[in-house]
Amino acid sequence: MTRRSVRSFTDQPVAREDLELLARAACFAPSANNSQVWQFTVVADREKIAELAAAVAGALGRGSDYNFYNPSAFIISSAPRIYRLGREDCACALQNIFLAAHSLGIGSVWINQLSLTCDHESVRPVLDKLGVPADHVVYGCAALGYPESGNSGGDAEKNLSVIHFAD
């Protein structure tokens, strides 16, 4: 309940072993029929992240300042296009990543724009270079990094009135 989306990161890199842990946490998420047909592509090179963000910005007509919040690392969840439950499986996996990151003091936020543009002609070649399988679609991404000081995440109010006990 203390996790919040973080959208402002320091330059400090996330250690490889921590990224490995986050990716492993993703692999332990539930998946329909235990299918596990997803892939988690971990990008820890800021130049590669920037190249991908620029391609997405171009596809969406966004300005050159669009940069996924300039994170230290970026994890792309994807699954085969023909698999019907990829969206659900990847959402579970991403939440595992967010919670594991939070437990390590690493900030995170879901980035959705790559899901909308993964088949765009300027984006797919960048995904190819990163090793996202050609028959996969992207279902969501995690931007990751150490929060800027004083920025432990958004202050999104949580609405608890949606809980209903059918007593």
Ligand SMILES: Cc1cc2nc3c(=O)[nH]c(=O)nc-3n(C[C@H](O)[C@H](O)[C@H](O)COP(=O)(O)O)c2cc1C
């Ligand atoms: C499916 C989904 C897509 C989202 N896409 C984005 C996004 O593209 N950019 C962004 O800054 N936050 C994105 N978010 C984060 C939400 O804005 C955030 O979770 C919400 O405002 C609640 O805040 P909290 O995460 O701090 O609790 C997304 C969240 C979900 C679940």
